Amino acid sequence: MTSSRRHLLGGAAALAAAWVSGARAAEVDLNLPGGGGVRPLITDYPQKGAMILQRTRPPLLETPFEVFDEGTFTPNNRFYVRWHWAVIPTEVDVNAFRLEVKGHVNAPLSLTLRELYNLPRVELAAVNQCSGNSRGLFQPRVPGAQWGNGAMGNAKWVGVRLRDVLDRAGVRAGATVVRFGALDQPVVQEGPDFMKSLALDHARDGEVMIAYLMNGEPMTLNHGFPIRLIVPGWFSTYWVKALNSIEVLDGPDENYWMKTAYRIPDTPGANVRPGQTGFGTVPINHMVPRSFVTNLRDGAGLPMGAPAPLRGIAFGGSTGVRAVDVSTDGGASWQPATLGPDEGKYGFRRWEAGFTPTARGEARIMVRCTNNDGLAQPAEPNWNGGGYMRNGIETTSVRIG
């Protein structure tokens, strides 16, 4: 099964009906290969709209896929939510909060939010995608959060440059790595605190940002209030939420979340065969291109001869979208899609393509993004044991009748 569309079994109307009648709440089937993809669609999570419940504590909430059809930017209350440890900051006193900048610096800082806010302000659109987005679609299946394709979203982020903060503290000669810590904490004392790090040059590239606005609104606690890191073009594991510590190191970061977790094979596309051994691993890093049809779901029916325009989203990963191509015959022929407005190279790009079905039966609609580095989505889905970085060409099968 190559399909990755989901069937919405309930929908908002059914959900409302279920609520009134006291019947079972709505469910979503993520259509995971081999089954087991049915999840509750919940509407009572604090500060969220309807979300797919993957795990209650700590929350793993997935964006229902139809949200991506609604626009280039993902509304904050529909944006996916993901935490590692269950001791999540549920209360923040903004006057007591400090962002510590320490380690291999000339002048350690303890910044108030007011001081941070007074630094030059920058804005950027960027896709935030979980390293394990689409893990549930891996074949063979692998353990981990069993996401469909909704552990991603696109937002406008406003904040300050990480570089400006580092320069205020003055990075000392010999520094190589910057490590980020946050308000969340392990449930058991000896558990590995969630921390991530970036090479110093990356941290100082002027694009990595400490954000306090998301789509024009203050960050909510679900998304990392008061401040979170934005690492454009890189997977979300680096976008540390509720950031409260920046530590400059003069050697590699040996902490669990860099050294052991979130590692991918050092092979092209992080692709290996199940059971393959003898390859090295590296920390997951920049994203790769992806694209999706958003206005049709798998199994939909379309009438013969009637125009059925296709539309969707694409993103280039670490650079912008050069082209989106669409096939309506299972990959035998491809036509270029028309790209929507460019809202920034790290964001979603909308696309459209004409389609008028001319033959009865199944039509396999495929979409392929090529980014500005010339990197295109692979025809065969990539596989690795961690369930990371999936980006094969997606197929949506529809019935023409």
Place this chain on the structure above:
Amino acid sequence: MSFQNFCYGIVAVAGISLALFGKSPPAPPAPYPPTPEALRFAAAEAAYPFHNASIELPAGDRQFQGPGAEVANANCLSCHSAGMVLNQPPLSRAVWEEEVRKMRTAYHAPVAEADVEPIAKYLASLPRP
């Protein structure tokens, strides 16, 4: 809001922020009309994104069910709710044992050695869709 209230608002905001910064006490009301700086300052204050926040998150009360569930309920619900475990794809008993050992070594889950195999056995026995 009347113009007068609006101007008092600006003065009040200026006063509060002076107090926050621990400088001199609030100045007497400014003469009308407010200066452009005062207006800019008030606008910036209105956009200030940091205000005390709190949220109450659900804990999740789902339990493991069926024969052998006690050992999973006793060991596997403290760090994450049951959904983390029950939403996994079908895994062999050996892979479940690896998972439980990973919880011990990587995350310091206080699982007794004697409980590792019974947990793996229970999880591998669960009916899968």
